[in-house]
Amino acid sequence: MKDPENGFKPSDGGVLAAQRGEAKPSRRRKGKRGGGNRNANQAADARPDMKAGLPADAVLAEAGASPPRKRKRRRRSKSAAAAAGGATQAGETPVSAGGAPAVRPPVPPGAGPQAPKARRKHRPGHHHQKRGPQGRPLANGQNPGQKQGAAVAGPTADARAEPERAGGARHEDHRRGHAAGDGGAAARQASGGFGDLYAALDLGTNNCRLLVAQPTRPGQFRVIDAFSRIVRLGEGLGGSGRLAPEAMDRAVEALRICAGKLQSRRIRRMRLIATEACRAAANGEDFLKRVTHETGLDLEIIDRETEARLAVSGCSSLVEAEARSVVLFDIGGGSSEIAMIRLGRNRAGSRLANNITHWTSLPVGVVTLSERHGGRDVTPTVFDAMVSEVAGMLDRFDCPPVPGTEEGGIPEDFHLIGTSGTVTTLAGVHLGLARYDRRRVDGLWLSDSEVSAMQAKLLSWDFEGRAANPCIGPDRADLVLAGCAILEAIRRRWPSRRMRVADRGLREGLLTDMMTEDGVWRRAGHKPRRAGRGKHGQKDG
Numbered sequence: 001m002k003d004p005e006n007g008f009k010p011s012d013g014g015v016l017a018a019q020r021g022e023a024k025p026s027r028r029r030k031g032k033r034g035g036g037n038r039n040a041n042q043a044a045d046a047r048p049d050m051k052a053g054l055p056a057d058a059v060l061a062e063a064g065a066s067p068p069r070k071r072k073r074r075r076r077s078k079s080a081a082a083a084a085g086g087a088t089q090a091g092e093t094p095v096s097a098g099g100a101p102a103v104r105p106p107v108p109p110g111a112g113p114q115a116p117k118a119r120r121k122h123r124p125g126h127h128h129q130k131r132g133p134q135g136r137p138l139a140n141g142q143n144p145g146q147k148q149g150a151a152v153a154g155p156t157a158d159a160r161a162e163p164e165r166a167g168g169a170r171h172e173d174h175r176r177g178h179a180a181g182d183g184g185a186a187a188r189q190a191s192g193g194f195g196d197l198y199a200a201l202d203l204g205t206n207n208c209r210l211l212v213a214q215p216t217r218p219g220q221f222r223v224i225d226a227f228s229r230i231v232r233l234g235e236g237l238g239g240s241g242r243l244a245p246e247a248m249d250r251a252v253e254a255l256r257i258c259a260g261k262l263q264s265r266r267i268r269r270m271r272l273i274a275t276e277a278c279r280a281a282a283n284g285e286d287f288l289k290r291v292t293h294e295t296g297l298d299l300e301i302i303d304r305e306t307e308a309r310l311a312v313s314g315c316s317s318l319v320e321a322e323a324r325s326v327v328l329f330d331i332g333g334g335s336s337e338i339a340m341i342r343l344g345r346n347r348a349g350s351r352l353a354n355n356i357t358h359w360t361s362l363p364v365g366v367v368t369l370s371e372r373h374g375g376r377d378v379t380p381t382v383f384d385a386m387v388s389e390v391a392g393m394l395d396r397f398d399c400p401p402v403p404g405t406e407e408g409g410i411p412e413d414f415h416l417i418g419t420s421g422t423v424t425t426l427a428g429v430h431l432g433l434a435r436y437d438r439r440r441v442d443g444l445w446l447s448d449s450e451v452s453a454m455q456a457k458l459l460s461w462d463f464e465g466r467a468a469n470p471c472i473g474p475d476r477a478d479l480v481l482a483g484c485a486i487l488e489a490i491r492r493r494w495p496s497r498r499m500r501v502a503d504r505g506l507r508e509g510l511l512t513d514m515m516t517e518d519g520v521w522r523r524a525g526h527k528p529r530r531a532g533r534g535k536h537g538q539k540d541g
Contacts, residue, residue: 196520197224199262199270200510203299205234205277205333205367206421206479208254211507212265218521219317221511225261229254230475234277234334238368243281251287252294259295269518271510272299275307276334276365304361307506308337309353314508315417316352318443318500319343324413325402327494330505331420331486333367333479336390338490340399351516358399362486364390366422366479369486375478376463383459386485387492394493402494410495419502421476422483426454427501428471436471442503451491451499455484 198221199212210227231250233243262270278284278301288299302310311330319326319341326341340358369375373386404411427441430450446454458466458481467477491499515521 197265197267198511198514199265199267199272200507200514201258201270201272201297201299202506202510203233203251203255203272203274203278204506205237205275205335205365206230206232207333208233208251208258209507210258210261211511212261212267213511215515215520219512221515225265227254227258227261229257232333232367234281234365234367236371237277237281237334238371241281242283243277243287248287248290252291255291255295255297259297262297269514271514272297273302273506273510274299275302275506276332276363279303280334280363304335304337305359307335308339308359308361309356310506310509310513311337311419312339312341312353312356312509313351313512314504314506314510315419315502316512318417318502319352320415320500322413323415325411326415326417327402327490327496328417328419329487329490331418331422331483332365334363334365336362336365336486338362338394338397340402358397360394360397360399362390362393364393364486366483366486370479370482373482375482378459378481380459383481383485386482387488390486390489391492394489405495410497412497414496416491416494416496416499417502418487418499419505420483422480422487423499423501424503425471425476425480426451426458426484426487429457429469430454433471438503441501444501446499446501448491448495448497448499451487455488458484 197212197214199210201211202209208227208229208231210225211223212225213221213223215221231247231254233247233251235247236244274284274288278288278299281287284301288301292298308330312328315328324343326343328339328341330337338360339356341352341355342357343355366375369386369389372389373382402411402414404414424436424441427444427446428436430446430453431440431444433440461469463477466472466480467474472480
């Protein structure tokens with residue numbers, strides 16, 4: 001661009017752009033050229049003892065002084081640093097260039113130069129790990145568009161599953177509000193990292209189940225560890241009246257695992273119970289003595305009323321806020337507990353178990369009923385016979401009808417709550433789950449027509465078809481229709497428009513009662529330490 005007067009536009013400093021290189025040489029080039037110090041001449045003029053025309057280092061050398069070290073950073077190689085560090089660690093004394101030991105003045109704390117920051121260690125596979133949209137590393141087998149912690153279909157979803165499962169078809173999962181910790185949390189807990197731990201063990205006719213939990217917010221707790229295994233302790237009990245040796249061996253082996261889990265943690269309080277199988281067997285007390293001798297666990301046999309109250313306590317949070325009447329049932333392996341609950345308008349702070357007006361315990365469960373009628377090949381005729389047997393037992397239960405049903409109507413403020421493997425299986429089949437998922441089943445509402453449809457579907461399948469379903473499995477394929485027969489008898493006695501599914505029961509009731517009695521939720525400033533996620537098993541009845 002030209003200037004109107006002389007034809008060129010001057011620079012900002014009044015020097016032409018073409019002359020800029022001659023008028024103002026670069027300091028950077030001058031400093032680097034020759035590797036010398038660009039302030040050497042200024043230093044010589046400022047020091048009168050320096051001889052003119054000689055470098056500053058030569059003048060100092062002639063005077064007998066050591067030249068100053070150049071302030072130039074040099075990166076030592078790893079091999080040189082290792083050799084120097086090895087010589088020092090081996091006890092060798094560093095020497096100067098003249099061969100004399102180098103004397104270093106003491107450096108006061110904090111006055112020396114800072115050590116260079118350690119370089120980040122390379123993590124194998126770190127740069128090649130797949131990452132999501134926000135740059136976070138993905139878990140093995142996780143898709144980039146999938147949320148962290150979401151279940152993955154296929155073998156990778158099974159990587160976090162608990163080693164011990166009930167029948168191979170159950171997945172212990174505690175991702176709900178009371179979730180267990182991961183491996184790191186379990187390791188910290190084993191060393192006493194968390195406090196106020198409670199444990200509950202339920203040895204039933206069909207299952208052995210353990211739960212270790214920590215209280216959190218009022219009325220809630222977080223599961224730290226869990227265990228569930230089908231042992232069929234009551235196998236053959238209906239015919240012989242005694243526990244079979246093979247069944248006792250299976251139960252003792254499962255209880256050994258539970259004992260190991262309890263011993264690895266500092267439990268504040270625990271309660272270990274046994275239900276119908278040990279209650280009805282002639283050798284039930286002798287079996288529990290063997291359990292104490294071989295595992296160190298001291299189990300107590302509870303009566304049927306206590307069992308019914310514990311089932312209600314474990315499901316208190318699933319009662320609808322507008323409900324005024326609820327029938328809660330627990331279909332077990334050797335017995336079935338049923339409780340009628342009446343609720344008032346103001347029920348804040350009231351324990352649900354205190355609102356039980358009538359209860360009963362039927363001496364029949366999925367194991368005993370399937371052994372009497374055959375659970376492998378169940379025809380509609382056999383199914384009706386099982387329903388009729390249970391209905392006859394319910395006829396002897398003296399319980400007034402639900403308010404609002406006197407004239408054949410079904411009130412809106414009444415519903416059923418089912419806590420057993422039977423109802424959770426129906427829920428899993430209804431949802432079409434590729435694998436059982438407690439998070440989707442616990443608390444699910446099923447309408448009366450949906451329950452009828454699921455029962456008809458299961459009745460249409462043969463044994464192989466039921467065993468192939470991922471929510472049933474081969475260990476429960478001969479028990480599920482017996483449970484459906486008990487459920488059908490209950491639905492005929494107390495018709496309801498809907499039923500709520502509960503994947504919880506006696507263990508949750510035991511934990512809730514112990515924490516309430518100890519007042520852990522009433523303490524001021526009770527803030528337990530975070531325990532992470534974990535696993536919680538499905539109740540198998």
